[in-house]
Amino acid sequence: MHVVFRVDGSPSIGLGHVARCRTLAAELRASGATTELAYCELPEAMARACREEGLPVWELPGIRGSEQDASALALRARQSHAQLVVADGYAFDARYTGSLLGPDVSIAVIDDAAEGVYACDVLINTNVYAPRGRYELAGGVALL
Numbered sequence: 241m242h243v244v245f246r247v248d249g250s251p252s253i254g255l256g257h258v259a260r261c262r263t264l265a266a267e268l269r270a271s272g273a274t275t276e277l278a279y280c281e282l283p284e285a286m287a288r289a290c291r292e293e294g295l296p297v298w299e300l301p302g303i304r305g306s307e308q309d310a311s312a313l314a315l316r317a318r319q320s321h322a323q324l325v326v327a328d329g330y331a332f333d334a335r336y337t338g339s340l341l342g343p344d345v346s347i348a349v350i351d352d353a354a355e356g357v358y359a360c361d362v363l364i365n366t367n368v369y370a371p372r373g374r375y376e377l378a379g380g381v382a383l384l
Contacts, residue, residue, distance in 0.1 A: 245278065
C-alpha cells in the first residue's frame with residue numbers, strides 16, 4: 241500500500257500535525273507500506289528530518305487548501321499510485337478533500353476540532369473527548 245500524507249507546518253501554525261503524520265508514516269512503513277509527505281508550508285529543517293528518516297517529501301504549489309494545492313496533490317497521488325491520502329490540517333475542507341475522492345484512492349481526514357462537514361472515506365478524531373454527534377457525515381464514512 242502507498243500512502244500520501246498531506247500536512248503543513250510552520251512557526252505560525254505549529255508542527256503538531258506534521259509530528260503526528262511522521263509517526264503514522266513510520267508505523268505504516270514498519271508494516272510494509274510506502275509513504276510520502278506532501279506540503280505547501282514546511283520548514284526546511286523538518287523536510288530534511290523527514291527525508292533522513294525515509295519519508296520522501298513533495299512541495300506542492302499554491303496556498304495551502306487552495307484549488308491549485310488540491311489539483312497538485314491529486315496529480316501526485318495518481319502518479320505515485322497512492323491507495324490512501326491522509327489529510328491532517330485545518331485547511332482541508334469538504335471541497336478540498338472531495339476533489340480527491342475517486343475509485344482508486346481512499347481519503348482519510350484527521351480532525352481534532354470536531355466540527356464541520358467532511359468529504360472522505362474515514363474521519364479520525366484522536367481526542368478522547370471527541371463528540372460523535374457534532375459531525376455531519378455522508379453515508380459510508382467511518383468515524384474513528
